[in-house]
Amino acid sequence: METRLETMRRLVRSMLGLAMVALLSACVTVNIYFPAAAAQKLADQVVEQVYRAAEKGKVDVHEKGTAPTDASPSSPGARGQSSAALAPSAWVRPRATSPWWERSAGAVANTVFTTVSGTAEAAADLNASSPGVVAARAELESLAAQMQPYFVSGAVGYTSAGLVAVHDADAVSLAQRAALPSLVSSYNRALDNLYQQIADANGHPEWKAQIQETFAQAWIRKAPPGYWYQTAGGSWQRK
């Protein structure tokens, strides 16, 4: 009887052990979530810049060579340092501005925080400063300047998929209408390229659809009054 009980105990212990191993195994699965908040912030910034460039009719490539501060990538060596911390002189020895214990405590706190929230931080940033992204944005802004009269007149509008479509060709003159299909096609290619470049720059090409979806909302949310957009149901509305 005791042998049986012992055997049962062993069995239960083994089962519990296996369950723990299974549980621990499950815990090491790493999920990389799409950084929706960072994407939205980035989309808002890019969209604002494109609308501004379209209004000015001018593209300055190097104006956006630096990524938005909040969305800039952080290299391992630079993580935790903002651009405000950059020294004006490389040769001048920096002076400590706070007592040693305060700096030490800060360093410890920073280390602990970085260790604990390392994954979260990695997911909170989106790289928008890779040459591919900047070139894609420059290309888009160049076309946006050409598209501006079509948006203002209502000839074209943004779709719910983050692309553009002809809304009312009659809204512009025949001369302007001639270039419309080609412009819409090129603009959609540039938009598609931008979404893919952002996804690629962040090492997750599969994020393209989510980035596109985020941008789709931003194009409509940030659109100037009078712009037309297509709802998810397919109907057109004026901002």
Place this chain on the structure above:
Amino acid sequence: MHRLPQEAVVVLGFGLLVGPIPATATTLDIHAQSLSGPGFSLQQPSLRWHMQSADSGHIELSSAALQLRQRRGWQRARFSCSLHTAGPWRCEAGSGQILSQAFGPLSLHFSADIAALGGQAKTELRLRGNGLGNWQGSWQSRADGVWHGRWRGQTPARIWLAPWLPAHWRSSGTLVLAGQAQGSSWHDLGVVAVEGEAQDLGWQSPDGLKAAEHGKARLRLVAVHDKEWQGSAVLHWQQGAILWTPWFAQAPKEGAVRLSSNWVLGSRSWQLRGGELTWPGLGQASFQAERVGKQPVHWSLDARDVQMQPFYAHWIRPVMTAGSVPARLDAAGVAQIALSFGPGLRSARWRWRDGALTDPQGHLRIDGITSSGHWSATAAGQARLDWRAGSVYALPFGALDGDFSLGPESLVSRSPMQVTMLGGSVGVRDLRANWHGGGLSLRMNGVLRDLQLAPLTRDLGWPPFTGTLSANLPQLEYAGGRLSTDGTLSAQVFGGQVDVQDLAISHFLGTAPVLTADIRFQNLQLRPMTDVFHFGYINGALDGYIHHLVLLDWRPVSFDARLYSRRQPGLEQEISATAIENLSRLGGGGGIGGMFQSLYLRLFKTFHYEKLGLGVRLRDGVAELSGVGGSDASEPSDHFILLQGAGLPRVNIVGYNRRTQWSELVSRLMAAIRGETPIQGGP
């Protein structure tokens, strides 16, 4: 009324009713199920002749349906008039109604003189319809059956355009037409001449991408029937605009566009022969076209004295991808162009002289273009392309003399080509271009010979370099806007060598070109370099590299670079006080500030050094610096040594902040190179 032709057939029933005949009037009613003859057919025709006296009466004709020649769509026709039979018969105060499927309800007013049945006849007609407009005309017939008619009228254009336009297209405008016609018998039409003018003519497809507006044009058409219809037509387009996406054309201000042609219309085919097109400001062309049965239309055009500026802007540029380089080029010169189509472009022949291509953004310019050749969709062709000079990104290049073989979708150079550039030359061998599905790809082998770097760096706004660039490019490829090489470009610079590998340029000639490359420096002599840059005297030699270089719009956005001294036997490693001061200024420290340091430097003109090294890692506008030890762990992390002195007196340059703004660093470097006071930065 003319007598019925002998070959007319009355089908089915025939009824004759003589109604109640009062003492002074007689009514004759004739009804039939159908009546047909050459060129016409009537369903349920009826005739009522109400004879009021011996020489006058009232006549009514009606038919439920009417077919003239092959045209159906005429219904409920009813005509009546007062008939006077004293002397030549006259039909006065005639009126009628007919329902036309195409024109809607029509009303007709007419009067007619009839010499006698079988004799001469004359009719004056006025026709009015809601959709047909107002028409008036006359019709005369001789005893031998030959007739002649004239008409003049005004009608909404949509009535006439509707049969030619696809369903749901809108049209507007007015047509004013005048014409004459003649036939040998009443049902025969032998000659027609029409002069018409379209006023405020317009049409539009449902999507609005094919349209015309404010059109004004004159048409003169002559048609003669002899077994088949043939004739001539002349069209003058005077005002308005036509959109046929992607093309848009506006009537030129210099004068009307004139289009004329002879034509033949058979039962299963049609032809345009001897066509001539004169387009003021653009050029002239002859053309012909033919269609047999349901086969595609074959047409050809032979244009001469074509002005390339408007031709490229209005007819070539619209088919280019928006935003691409060809879509923004301006062309110049005069060309002869012969094209044949059917279906699609089948062949082309051209001769272009005094040509030029200019990019308004200034990225490309080619002058003195002469080109000729012929291309066929089914056979081999050839082409020549010469130009006098040009520039790309402000870099001037010289003349080209090119000879090519053409395939349906390819171009191959027949002999090596050479273009002078930057004091040297660029050679191109085995150039092969392919275009398929709208995409263009290009491959070639290239040779760069003795390109002078000084004008290159000056024109691109880069730091001034001297020396020459020579390279073999075994494979230079351009596809999808990306220019890439798989060879090594080698430049002889400052007594050393610079090798550039994996050079590629994306968005070439686009808004934001992206250049990527790996560069290696070997044995650069510092003395000639510092002589050129007015940086102060440094003697020694440098090795180094720039890995993963990325230039965006020709300005660096990321790279990993390192330059370090290379000790050579017999070569003193020396540095002047000025160079030390400039090196220290690079960091933004404002030079050697301390009194003791200044005095020390002034005491000695030159110093010996053991090592000199600088590493820069650029990311996101921030440069991370390292010194002689590189960025590895061997160098203390809180500072780095740029210059490690040797012997006595000894000077070391030590940096303490590894991170600095790239733009700031470049400003300081440029200021130091130019010998200017460095920009003071930072708080």
